[in-house]
Amino acid sequence: MFGKIKSHKQQGNKIIIGFEQIEVIIQVITPSIVNFFASIACERRKSKAIEQLVPVPGQVAVHYSNGKLIIRTEKLVIDIADGFFVTIFDHKGTVLSEDYRGDAVPFIRRGSGDGLAVAAEEGHKLEDERNKLNIKIRKKMEKDMFFYGLGDKTGHLNKKGYHYKMWNTDDPSPHVESFEAMYKSIPFFIALKEKQSFGYFFDNTFESVFDMGKENSDYYFFGAVDGNLDYYFIYGPSVKEVVGGYTYLTGTAPLPQLWTLGYQQCRWSYAPENRLREIADTFREKDIPCDVLYLDIDYMDGYRVFTWDNKQFPNPEKTLKELKEKGFKVVTIIDPGVKKDKGYSIYDQGIENHYFATDKDRIPYVNKVWPGDALYPDFSNEKARKWWATNQKIMTDAGVAGIWNDMNEPASFNGPLPDDVSFNNDGVRTDHREIHNVYGHYMSKATYEGIKQATDKRPFVITRACYAGTQKYSTVWTGDNQSLWEHLRMSLPMLMNLGLSGISFCGTDVGGFGFDCTAELLSRWVQVGAFTPLFRNHSSIFTRDQEPWAFDEQTESINRKYIKLRYQLLPYLYDILHNEETTGLPVIRPLLLHYQNDPRTYEVNDEFLCGENILVAPVVEQGAKARLVYLPEGDQWVDYWTKETIAGGSYIVKEAALDLCPIYIKAASFLPLYPVQSYVGEKEIDQLTLDVYPPEEGQSSTYSHYQDDGESFDYQKGVFNLYEFSAHKSDSGNELHLSIKKKHDGYKKGYHSFKFILNNTKASAVTMYGKQISHEVIENQTFFSVEEEGDIQIKL
Ligand code: GLC
Numbered sequence: 001m002f003g004k005i006k007s008h009k010q011q012g013n014k015i016i017i018g019f020e021q022i023e024v025i026i027q028v029i030t031p032s033i034v035n036f037f038a039s040i041a042c043e044r045r046k047s048k049a050i051e052q053l054v055p056v057p058g059q060v061a062v063h064y065s066n067g068k069l070i071i072r073t074e075k076l077v078i079d080i081a082d083g084f085f086v087t088i089f090d091h092k093g094t095v096l097s098e099d100y101r102g103d104a105v106p107f108i109r110r111g112s113g114d115g116l117a118v119a120a121e122e123g124h125k126l127e128d129e130r131n132k133l134n135i136k137i138r139k140k141m142e143k144d145m146f147f148y149g150l151g152d153k154t155g156h157l158n159k160k161g162y163h164y165k166m167w168n169t170d171d172p173s174p175h176v177e178s179f180e181a182m183y184k185s186i187p188f189f190i191a192l193k194e195k196q197s198f199g200y201f202f203d204n205t206f207e208s209v210f211d212m213g214k215e216n217s218d219y220y221f222f223g224a225v226d227g228n229l230d231y232y233f234i235y236g237p238s239v240k241e242v243v244g245g246y247t248y249l250t251g252t253a254p255l256p257q258l259w260t261l262g263y264q265q266c267r268w269s270y271a272p273e274n275r276l277r278e279i280a281d282t283f284r285e286k287d288i289p290c291d292v293l294y295l296d297i298d299y300m301d302g303y304r305v306f307t308w309d310n311k312q313f314p315n316p317e318k319t320l321k322e323l324k325e326k327g328f329k330v331v332t333i334i335d336p337g338v339k340k341d342k343g344y345s346i347y348d349q350g351i352e353n354h355y356f357a358t359d360k361d362r363i364p365y366v367n368k369v370w371p372g373d374a375l376y377p378d379f380s381n382e383k384a385r386k387w388w389a390t391n392q393k394i395m396t397d398a399g400v401a402g403i404w405n406d407m408n409e410p411a412s413f414n415g416p417l418p419d420d421v422s423f424n425n426d427g428v429r430t431d432h433r434e435i436h437n438v439y440g441h442y443m444s445k446a447t448y449e450g451i452k453q454a455t456d457k458r459p460f461v462i463t464r465a466c467y468a469g470t471q472k473y474s475t476v477w478t479g480d481n482q483s484l485w486e487h488l489r490m491s492l493p494m495l496m497n498l499g500l501s502g503i504s505f506c507g508t509d510v511g512g513f514g515f516d517c518t519a520e521l522l523s524r525w526v527q528v529g530a531f532t533p534l535f536r537n538h539s540s541i542f543t544r545d546q547e548p549w550a551f552d553e554q555t556e557s558i559n560r561k562y563i564k565l566r567y568q569l570l571p572y573l574y575d576i577l578h579n580e581e582t583t584g585l586p587v588i589r590p591l592l593l594h595y596q597n598d599p600r601t602y603e604v605n606d607e608f609l610c611g612e613n614i615l616v617a618p619v620v621e622q623g624a625k626a627r628l629v630y631l632p633e634g635d636q637w638v639d640y641w642t643k644e645t646i647a648g649g650s651y652i653v654k655e656a657a658l659d660l661c662p663i664y665i666k667a668a669s670f671l672p673l674y675p676v677q678s679y680v681g682e683k684e685i686d687q688l689t690l691d692v693y694p695p696e697e698g699q700s701s702t703y704s705h706y707q708d709d710g711e712s713f714d715y716q717k718g719v720f721n722l723y724e725f726s727a728h729k730s731d732s733g734n735e736l737h738l739s740i741k742k743k744h745d746g747y748k749k750g751y752h753s754f755k756f757i758l759n760n761t762k763a764s765a766v767t768m769y770g771k772q773i774s775h776e777v778i779e780n781q782t783f784f785s786v787e788e789e790g791d792i793q794i795k796l
Contacts, residue, residue: 002038002084008069013057015071017080024084024229028057031074032235033245036086040135040228045428047203047230048438049250049469075235088198088233096198096235097191100138100219107216133209136223137202137231145193146602147212147220148239148590149501151186151466152478154179157493157590157605159189163214167207168409168437168465172480172514175487183409183479184466185437186501187222188250190242195597197236199246204230205437205467226433239500239593240585246502247584250469253505255581258710259329259680260402260460260475261573262291263563265547266509266538269298272312273319279547280328284678288548288560289567291679293323294404294538295332303371304339306346306394320399327679329401331460336408336443337374340366346391350377355384357432360420367412376410376417379442380435381424388443392450402460403447405474408440409465440465441473448473457711462534468502475505475534483512483543488525489620493605495532499586500593505577507534511546519551520622520658523558527661528618530562531610533573533587558659564676571672571688571705576611578706587611595632598649604630613669614640617654617662626655629662636667638693643759643780668695670703670725680710686752687785690725693759697733702726708747718746723789736761736794740786758782758794765795 003020010016013028027035037044047053058074071078076096077089087098111119147159155162155177162177166185175182187202189210200222202208208224215221222231234245265283270276276293283290299316301307308316320330338356341347350356356364356375366373378384392403410417421432444463451459461474470476478494481487491508498506510529511517517525517539526548529535539546548559576587585593589609591601607617607630615637617629631637633649640663646652654662665671673689688705695701708720722744728737740754763782766773768790775784786792 002082004082005064005067005069005080008062008064010060010062013055013060015060015062015069017069019082019084026071026078026080027055028060028071028073029053029055029232030245030248031058032076032241033249034071034073034076034078034233036229036231036233038084038229041226042228044228044230046426048205048441049203049467051251051469051472053249088235090196090235090237094196096196097233098140100140100221102218104138104219104221105216132225133223134226135204135229136221137229138219138221141213141217141219142193145191147189147191148592149186149189149199149497150210151184151188151501151503152182152476152494152498154182154490155493156603157496158603159210159212159497161213161217163209163211165207165209166437168440170407170409170411170464170479174482174484174514175479175490183440183464184476186466186468186503188246188468188501190239190500192239192592192596192602195237195599197239197242197596199234199236199242201232201234201246201249201468202230203232203468204228205435206433207437239596240583243500243502243586243593244584247471250502251472252581252584253471253475253503253577254458255577255715256475256505257458257460258570258574259291261533261535261570261577262680263289263566264292264294264331264534264536265290266294266536267296267546268539268541269296270294271298271309273314276319276330277323280323280326282547282549284326286549286556286560287678288556289563289676289678290328292329292331292401292536294536295330297333297335297370299332302339303335304341304344304346305334305337306391307344308398316398324399327682330399331402331404331462332395332400333404333406334395334447335370335406336376336379336410336439337367337369337371338377339371340373340375341371347375349387350375350384353383353387355381355387358422359418360422360431362422365417365421367417368414369407369411376421376439377443378424379439379446380426382426384424385442385446385449388446389450389453392447393454396451396454402462403451405440405443405447405461405463408443408463409436410439438467441467441470444470444474445472456713458713466503471502471504475507476503477506477534477536477538478508480513480540481509482514483517483521483539483546484515485521485620485622487512488521488528489606491528492608492618492620495588496590496608499588500590502584504580504584504586505533506588507532507536509536509538511537511539513538514540514543516544517546519555522546522548522551523555523658524619524661526559526562528616528620530566530569530661531588531608531614531616533577535566554658561659562661567676568673569671570674570680571707572611572613574710575672575704575706591615591630591632595634598633600630600649601632613666613671615664615666617664619656619661625657626653627662628652629654629664631664636696637664638667638759639663640665645760665693667693668699668701668727669693670701670727672703672705686749687755688751689755689757691757691759692727692738692761694727694736694761695729697729698731700726700728704743707750709749718744721745721747721750734796736763736796738792738794740789740792742789753785753787755785756783761794761796763794763796766792768792
């Protein structure tokens with residue numbers, strides 16, 4: 001397809017290679033990130049995932065010898081041979097990744113004659129006739145490779161040996177490992193081999209596939225049915241750097257409002273309004289914290305988006321205002337499908353201004369969703385996005401605090417949208433095949449921008465469908481899971497892979513959406529939910545009630561316990577998200593992200609790190625009252641419940657009664673805590689608690705804590721505080737030094753005092769600025785408070 005190298009020229013960070021058949025452009029974005037591009041089907045499009053590319057390529061040297069073009073960046077050596085065969089080395093000469101040069105020979109699949117038809121008749125789902133790929137990039141598989149990322153795909157953490165499709169799909173049947181496509185398309189994966197890591201981001205919005213060695217274990221490949229060859233190699237060598245590189249390209253999730261990290265309660269549907277009020281009051285009566293209530297499709301007038309059903313919600317402004325006074329935010333669902341209905345203003349405006357997707361003859365295209373016949377706003381048209389953004393004000397003016405975008409794969413009840421449905425594509429008209437995977441992305445972008453204009457606060461958007469880069473606009477949930485233990489189990493690798501794919505703010509429907517939850521399943525699920533950035537319980541119409549109190553007293557008290565723990569951890573989660581905004585590192589992390597040198601972490605599916613300091617090993621088996629926990633090598637771990645210190649690199653059996661979720665805190669760390677509140681903002685928080693897990697003799701630890709108003713964009717202008725806490729234990733082990741430093745002082749409402757809980761520490765004296773500080777020792781913990789910054793000496 002490419003032929004021999006005929007010419008090459010360098011223009012700054014770009015190298016243009018003339019092959020016999022086609023031109024290839026290689027662009028060095030940073031010394032570790034390189035883009036490979038060839039125009040296969042059309043001119044280069046503006047990337048929909050990468051909106052602000054800032055190349056900082058460093059030195060780039062190019063030379064041609066022995067029929068090979070060698071490109072040298074400050075980190076990589078890229079060797080390009082005839083036929084566009086690429087080999088990428090690090091500076092030590094180690095091959096990181098190389099194109100596969102052998103023949104592509106799929107594994108044998110036996111079956112003959114009409115067997116296929118007969119098996120299909122019984123209902124067996126056989127391997128799909130794969131759509132022909134117009135682009136295919138094959139890379140050599142090494143023996144010990146592990147793959148991660150790829151968004152929300154089902155199955156295990158390690159994607160090696162599986163085949164996936166990127167085609168946003170709404171399939172409500174129970175999600176299982178054999179699903180190739182899900183709601184989201186994030187064509188990015190991370191490879192780990194011999195403790196070194198790199199990633200590939202294939203920026204192509206058409207249907208694409210990722211075969212991670214399923215076709216043949218000698219190679220893995222990615223490809224697409226149309227569009228261009230346009231991919232990025234992102235070097236680590238740490239997985240953290242690969243995630244950092246990917247989010248450098250596609251953006252990070254902006255810091256959310258603090259209340260969005262509170263507990264959220266959803267149901268299809270809380271209506272009429274009395275039911276919504278009843279739910280709100282029950283939370284307060286039962287002393288279960290909650291910040292957000294959702295309104296699903298039934299609040300609308302005949303499923304017309306941006307309207308209210310006046311019978312069920314006669315005065316939404318009043319209702320929402322009253323709920324606000326009780327500390328509840330209300331988030332409403334907005335689907336893309338606009339009811340075909342003359343006289344309905346949204347429909348009329350859309351028709352008049354040509355804002356809807358059309359068929360190939362430019363007649364507005366109609367399919368069916370909740371409201372019956374419906375049209376699809378063309379979010380790929382900037383004007384339509386602006387219109388949609390303006391519409392958000394209808395909701396925010398009524399007091400709505402955030403918008404939930406659903407059904408934006410887009411879903412359709414009358415068969416799939418035909419390929420030739422036509423979209424504006426910001427002036428470069430194209431068809432559904434190119435827009436499908438970015439439809440939800442564009443919808444969330446429009447929603448985000450609209451809420452930002454209307455409220456000037458950090459928008460809260462939640463979307464089901466997305467593409468690479470959607471993290472800049474929206475949080476996501478993993479769609480219609482079911483109340484199945486298998487789905488609780490699977491949510492862990494799903495969330496970990498979403499996090500590695502740039503989507504750091506994500507969650508699942510806690511308790512499961514479809515099917516009936518059980519008391520035990522909800523008890524275990526809430527223990528996971530308490531650590532996921534989006535913590536939302538949601539269930540389907542006609543399933544049994546699933547609120548925290550819907551089962552029995554024990555389940556209710558387990559829900560209360562973990563939701564309260566969540567509220568204590570709010571400043572910790574907020575710190576992670578603050579750091580994430582610059583590093584791209586997610587909240588939910590697979591163990592391997594921090595323990596890449598410990599191969600035993602590579603396939604841990606049922607444990608995760610929440611930030612760097614908390615390891616959660618939830619029970620995800622019905623009836624289990626104990627489980628095996630792996631604690632990664634390189635650190636010591638403290639059992640959160642018993643405070644016992646355990647060496648890393650070990651497998652332990654942890655007993656876990658129904659109300660106990662095994663949690664381990666990394667030794668030598670700080671956890672900033674807030675008092676429990678019924679909702680964010682209930683209490684004026686002027687004291688920060690520091691739950692300290694002191695370092696070993698001769699060791700130190702530091703922690704950086706961030707504080708701002710929790711809602712506005714003022715932090716971008718410096719209106720925030722940054723504190724640094726550090727701890728050092730003397731070589732003799734007789735003394736512990738703590739220090740509190742304010743590194744940035746920009747937010748007026750700082751803390752007035754700091755309360756310390758020193759775990760596994762019995763202090764005999766605490767002094768600050770030469771003065772004794774009163775302290776208390778209870779069992780193995782020391783408690784005291786100080787009112788200023790500075791150094792604290794603790795005699796042990
Ligand atoms: C879809 C959503 C679900 C929602 C339902 C009704 O199935 O995934 O969360 O409750 O539609 O709007």
